[in-house]
Amino acid sequence: xxxxxxxxxxxxFISFTVNAxxxxxxxxxxxxxxxxxxxxxxxxxxxxxxxxxxLWNEAGEPEASLFYTYYTRNGIKNRENRPLVISxxxxxxxxxxxxHIAYTGPRVLKIDDEGFPVQPxxxxxxxxxxxxxxxxxxxxxxxxxxxxxxPDKDGKVDRERFFGVEADIEYLAEWLNTFVTRxxxxxxxxxxxxxxxxxxxxxxxxxxxxxSQWMYLNGVILVSPTEIGLDREGPVEVANRLPYFAAxxxxxxxxxxxxxxxxxxxxxxxxxxxxxxxxxxxxVKGGFMEDSDKEAVAExxxxxxxLSKKVILQNNLEVPFGYFWKELLRDKEGYTVGRLDxxxxxxxxxxxxxxxxxxxxxxxxxxxxxxxxNHYLREELDFKTDLKYFMFGPVHPWDRSGNNTGENLRxxxxxxxxxxxxxQSGYFDGATTYFNAKYSMWQLDPSGKMKDRLSFKGYQxxxxxxxxxxxxxxxxxxxxxFIQNTLPGEGTPAKY
Numbered sequence: 001x002x003x004x005x006x007x008x009x010x011x012x013f014i015s016f017t018v019n020a021x022x023x024x025x026x027x028x029x030x031x032x033x034x035x036x037x038x039x040x041x042x043x044x045x046x047x048x049x050x051x052x053x054x055l056w057n058e059a060g061e062p063e064a065s066l067f068y069t070y071y072t073r074n075g076i077k078n079r080e081n082r083p084l085v086i087s088x089x090x091x092x093x094x095x096x097x098x099x100h101i102a103y104t105g106p107r108v109l110k111i112d113d114e115g116f117p118v119q120p121x122x123x124x125x126x127x128x129x130x131x132x133x134x135x136x137x138x139x140x141x142x143x144x145x146x147x148x149x150x151p152d153k154d155g156k157v158d159r160e161r162f163f164g165v166e167a168d169i170e171y172l173a174e175w176l177n178t179f180v181t182r183x184x185x186x187x188x189x190x191x192x193x194x195x196x197x198x199x200x201x202x203x204x205x206x207x208x209x210x211x212s213q214w215m216y217l218n219g220v221i222l223v224s225p226t227e228i229g230l231d232r233e234g235p236v237e238v239a240n241r242l243p244y245f246a247a248x249x250x251x252x253x254x255x256x257x258x259x260x261x262x263x264x265x266x267x268x269x270x271x272x273x274x275x276x277x278x279x280x281x282x283x284v285k286g287g288f289m290e291d292s293d294k295e296a297v298a299e300x301x302x303x304x305x306x307l308s309k310k311v312i313l314q315n316n317l318e319v320p321f322g323y324f325w326k327e328l329l330r331d332k333e334g335y336t337v338g339r340l341d342x343x344x345x346x347x348x349x350x351x352x353x354x355x356x357x358x359x360x361x362x363x364x365x366x367x368x369x370x371x372x373x374n375h376y377l378r379e380e381l382d383f384k385t386d387l388k389y390f391m392f393g394p395v396h397p398w399d400r401s402g403n404n405t406g407e408n409l410r411x412x413x414x415x416x417x418x419x420x421x422x423x424q425s426g427y428f429d430g431a432t433t434y435f436n437a438k439y440s441m442w443q444l445d446p447s448g449k450m451k452d453r454l455s456f457k458g459y460q461x462x463x464x465x466x467x468x469x470x471x472x473x474x475x476x477x478x479x480x481x482f483i484q485n486t487l488p489g490e491g492t493p494a495k496y
Contacts, residue, residue: 024386025052025065025148025150025387026051026052026065026146026385026387027052027054027062027065027150028052028053028054028062028065029051029052030049030050030051030052030053031049031050031051031381031382031383032047032048032049033047033048033380033381033382034046034047034048034074035047035048035106037106037107037125037126037129037131038125038127039106039126039127039128039129039131039132040127040128040132042132044073044074044075044132045073045074045075046071046072046073046074046106046131047071047072047074048069048070048071048106048381049069049070049071049072050067050068050069050070050377050381050382050383051067051068051070051383052065052066052067052068052146052147053065053066053068053175053178053179053182054066054178055142055171055174055175055178056174056178062150063149063150063158063161063171064142064147064148064149064150064162064171065147065148065150066139066140066141066142066147066175067140067145067146067147068137068138068139068140068179069096069100069105069137069138069377069381070135070136070137070138070183071105071106071131071135071136071137072135073131073132073135079135079184079185079187079188080187080188081188081189082134082135082188082189083133083134083135083188083189083190083191083218083483083487084134084135084136084137084180084185084188084189084190084191085104085130085134085135085136085137085191085192085193085483086136086137086139086176086190086191086192086193087099087100087104087136087137087138087139087193087194088139088141088172088192088193088194088195088198088201088202089144089194089195089196089197089198090194090195090196090197090198090199090200090201090226091144091196091197091392091393091395092141092163092168092197092201092395092398093143093144093390093392093393093394093395093396093398094144094196094197094198094391094392094393095140095144095145095373095389095390095391095392095393096138096139096140096144096145097145097369097373097391098195098365098369098464099138099193099195099223099466100138100373101123101369101372101373101376102369102464102466102467102472103464103466103472103475103476104129104130104131104136104193104476104479105126105129105131105136105138106125106126106129106131107123107124107125107126107376107380108123108124108125108126108129108472109122109123109124109368109369109372109467110122110123110124110368110372111368111467113468113469113470114343114467114468114469115341115343115364115461115464115467115468115469116364117364117365117367117368118368121368121371121372121375122371122372122375123372123375123376123380126472128472128473128476128477129476130476130479130480130483132480133480133483133484134191134483135185135188137179139172139175139176139179141162141168141172141201141395142162142163142171142393142395143162143163143390143393143394143395144390144392144393144395145389145390145393146383146385146387146389146390147393148387149161149162160399162395163395163396163397163398163399164398164399164400164401164402165200165204165398165399165400165401165402165403165405166204166399166401166402167399168201168204169201169204169205169208169405170208170212172201172205173205173208173209173212173213173215174213176205176209176213176215177213177215180215186215189218189486189487190215190216190217190218191217191218191219191220191221191483192205192206192217192219192220192221193220193221193223193479194220194221194222194223195223195224195463195464196223196224196225196226196431196432196463197226198223199222199223199224199225199226199228200226200228200229200403200405201405202220202221202222203220203222203228203229203405203406203408203409204404204405204408204409206220206408206409206412206413206419207408207409207411207412208408210412210415210416211415216416216418216419216494217412217416217418217419218418218419218420218483218486218487218488219419219420219421219422219482219483219486220409220412220419220420220421220422221421221422221423221424221479221482222421222422222423222424222437223424223425223465224424224425224426224429224431224432224437224463224464224465225423225425225432225437225440226432227406227436227440228403228405228406228409228440229403229404229405229406229407230406230440230443230444232436232439232440232443235280235283235284235286236280236439237436238283238317238318239275239276239279239280239283240275240433240435240436240439241319241321241324241433242271242274242275242279242301242304242305242435243268243271243272243275243433243434243435244427244428244429244430244433244434244435245304245305245306245307245319245324246259246267246268246271246304246305246306247264247267247268247342247427247428247434248306248324248328248337248342248428248430249304249305249306249307249328250264250267251264251342251343251428252306252328252329252332252337252342254306254328254329254332255303255304255306256303259303259304264427264460265458268427268458271304272435272438274300274304275435278300279297279300279301282294282297283297283317294313294317295313297317298312298313298317301317301319305319305324306328307319307324307327307328311323311327320354320355321339321430322354322355322356323354323355324430325337325338325339325342325355325356325430326348326353326354326355326356328342329345330351333345334351335347336348336356336357336360337356337360337430338359338360338361338362338430338462339356339359339361339362339430339431340359340361340362340429340430340431340462340463340464341361341426341428341429341430341461341462341463341464341467342361342428342429342430342462343361343428343461343462344360344361344364344462345360346358346359346360347360361462361463365464365467366391369391370391373389373391374389377389406440406443406444409421409444410444410445410450413445413450413453414450416494417494417495417496418486418488418494419453420453420454420455420482420486421441421444421453421454421455422455422456422457422478422479422482423437423438423440423441423454423455423456423457424456424457424458424459424465424475424478425437425438425456425457425458425459425465426458426459426460426461426462426463426464426465426471427458427459427460427461428460428461428462429462429463429465430462431463432463434458437456438456441454441456455482457475457478459471459474459475
């Protein structure tokens with residue numbers, strides 16, 4: 001609940017003209033409101049600061065204005081021991097809205113226990129937020145949320161400065177330096193958390209902050225991670241699909257009874273073992289595998305996937321994700337299943353086809369997130385602007401070249417003995433599958449000397465596992481434990 005009236009800090013705006021219309025961007029402004037929340041049965045007060053903070057170029061001129069929301073627990077006498085969690089979402093081009101009002105923040109969506117939208121829309125207290133143990137800032141990269149680039153005198157934007165793997169990491173590190181300096185958080189333990197493409201972002205930022213800003217981290221959390229530049233093409237990529245296929249089929253009761261009767265956490269290790277130790281060696285042979293081997297593999301894949309042996313053979317054992325989402329329930333119920341969360345069903349114009357007409361889970365999420373964030377920022381946090389809040393902003397074309405973010409994360413860990421990594425994934429995520437996340441974790445450090453600093457947590461939900469009430473609690477508890485376990489004891493040196 002909000003307790004007292006809001007307080008404005010200084011305000012600075014920049015205006016320019018687009019298509020004969022004057023546009024006003026808040027360049028350097030913030031507003032602070034006071035609230036209270038009860039987390040794990042304990043109530044406390046906190047401050048919520050929303051604002052726009054400039055990105056400065058080498059000449060000291062603003063290149064962009066980035067929108068942020070910064071939560072701090074009140075009554076903390078010594079913030080040098082108080083962790084700071086820096087949160088990004090992905091896309092690229094997605095606002096930092098999803099984890100903000102559905103996962104780690106003090107307020108969450110009003111949705112049902114499985115994550116489906118309900119009306120009236122809105123938000124409520126988050127009794128599982130990590131704000132009890134850490135302050136949090138949610139950062140919106142350029143052209144997401146209210147963040148905007150500052151055009152030059154000719155009204156043009158240097159898109160190469162912002163919209164690419166390397167550019168994104170470089171300018172955000174510069175901006176974070178300004179933010180941390182302004183807020184006096186240089187002494188605080190720091191954590192990066194990114195979701196989806198945000199995992200690419202924070203993996204690269206770990207090294208960029210360390211080597212270009214001399215800002216060292218205690219932890220990086222990868223939520224539903226992308227490939228982070230690690231190679232898993234060819235037979236490996238195909239074999240890695242099967243555990244996800246099995247999870248989605250299990251959820252929809254599409255597996256044989258002997259598998260369906262198992263707990264998911266009992267079933268998945270069995271499928272993972274088959275994928276690694278039996279399926280992959282056969283797939284490596286490609287078109288030269290024996291016909292008997294191909295038949296046997298197709299039969300076993302059908303057993304674990306909920307698909308027919310015929311469909312698997314028709315696809316030469318390489319069933320595309322899109323076809324799986326269309327095919328799994330085609331004959332059984334006539335629905336499609338979601339990409340980012342295969343618990344969600346969709347309804348296409350025709351049952352025939354190669355892939356779903358739309359992403360059923362994303363339309364469901366936008367149904368609840370869009371009204372909630374627009375209302376919350378304006379009416380509860382009192383940030384007023386006529387800028388459109390970009391849930392997904394214009395950031396394309398995105399330069400994906402030079403993606404070495406996984407190697408960057410490994411190098412950052414090697415250079416910093418205090419840096420640990422936690423990976424969180426939903427079993428029903430078909431976009432960034434949980435088993436690919438495990439595979440990336442295994443491949444991140446080929447030496448194996450840092451594996452005790454890498455950990456994985458899985459959940460019975462999808463890409464945004466926290467939308468399911470049970471996993472909102474569990475995932476936040478895992479974050480809380482990770483943060484508390486990676487804070488070094490006082491006076492403990494960072495060394496091998």
